[in-house]
Amino acid sequence: MANTKIKILESRADIELLVNSFYAKVKEDELLAPLFRHVDWPAHLPIMYKFWASMLLGEQSYQGSPFDKHKDLPVQTLHFDRWVLLFCETVDEHFMGEKADEAKSRGQHIAAVFQHKMNLFK
Numbered sequence: 001m002a003n004t005k006i007k008i009l010e011s012r013a014d015i016e017l018l019v020n021s022f023y024a025k026v027k028e029d030e031l032l033a034p035l036f037r038h039v040d041w042p043a044h045l046p047i048m049y050k051f052w053a054s055m056l057l058g059e060q061s062y063q064g065s066p067f068d069k070h071k072d073l074p075v076q077t078l079h080f081d082r083w084v085l086l087f088c089e090t091v092d093e094h095f096m097g098e099k100a101d102e103a104k105s106r107g108q109h110i111a112a113v114f115q116h117k118m119n120l121f122k
Ligand code: HEM
Pocket: 032, 035, 036, 038, 039, 040, 044, 047, 048, 051, 063, 064, 065, 066, 069, 070, 073, 075, 079, 080, 083, 106, 107, 110, 111, 114
């Protein structure tokens, strides 16, 4: 049966639901969870709300350099593939519409940029 709770992604509350749902999955994922074990969630989640609200809603509240937080992580392409899979799955479980599509394409694009910068594409 279709998920009747799927809605248009359009508000700050939607972004918070997306981010909370995504990291709930990450914490349950055997491949990604160990990479997030040290994370201070009450500090990290509001940063991620700002990041995605700036990307998708024009909020201009995120100020930071995301790549710097990733450049020394012990990650390979398979980690990024899992990240993108879980992120896109989370979007589709809750949302539809233009901004939902944009969230998925932005996530995929940034994952590809990080991998290029880390020289993971040979
Ligand atoms: C294998 C994939 C990834 C892993 C393992 C990963 C892991 C992490 C970790 C451990 C942090 C630091 C949290 C802290 O400060 O304690 C972080 C921060 C962050 N990540 Fe990722 N990440 C991944 C992919 C991505 C992608 C593809 C994006 C963008 C679409 C992204 C966006 C961010 C942002 C915006 C921050 C916050 C940076 C800041 O503090 O300003 N991450 N990530």
